[in-house]
Amino acid sequence: MIELRDVHIRAGQFELANLSFLVDAGQYAVLMGRTGRGKTTILESICGLRRIDGGAILIHDTDVTDWSPADREIGYVPQDLALFPTFTVAEHLQFALRLRRQPARQIEERTKELAQLLGISHLLTRRIQGLSGGESQRVALGRALSFHPSVLLLDEPLSALDEATRNEMQALLRRVTRESGVTTLHITHSADEAEALADRFFHLHDGKLTER
DSSP states (O other): OEEEEEEEEEETTEEEEEEEEEEOTTOEEEEEEOTTSSHHHHHHHHHTSSOOSEEEEEETTEEOTTSOHHHHTEEEEOTTTTOOTTSBHHHHHHHHHHHTTOOHHHHHHHHHHHHHHHTOGGGTTOBSTTOOHHHHHHHHHHHHHTTOOSEEEEESTTTTSOHHHHHHHHHHHHHHHHHHTOEEEEEOSOHHHHHHHOSEEEEEETTEEEEO
């Protein structure tokens, strides 16, 4: 569950005020709106990368407003994916698990499980350079899901893909999120993408958040 209660965010001259919404556990919500209106700012605030100036952020009924990003246990795929050029695919899938000092056997098992789920088992020893857009998206999604987060945040994850790959990734996202039960908030500009994926539809316009 993701909940914002009267959240206020200010960044220079930019301001969002009185933002409130609720995404129930296990739901897939899409947030739409014009470029530069604060959608990414909302995601960054939920995962703790940006402090809010008022209100509260709750994850599964727990107020995490003042928690560090690591303590919130949220999986996040930024728009640029933020993949590490020196890492192999396997090292990306293992990254969050190693930070959490998981046992080596559990890390190995989870890496194999994710690679099979995402269809990238044949890529585990490859570095990021040379991967296709769809393959890179799968790696970023695997890294975000590796530690079994209860919440997944996706910032325009399919915007740079061609139509065929986008359709393939939409099907993968539907399957993976439903199988894992993760509560998902996904930013997109595509109405077709939203219709294909979402249980809930939110729209940000002129600083106001509404549900369709």
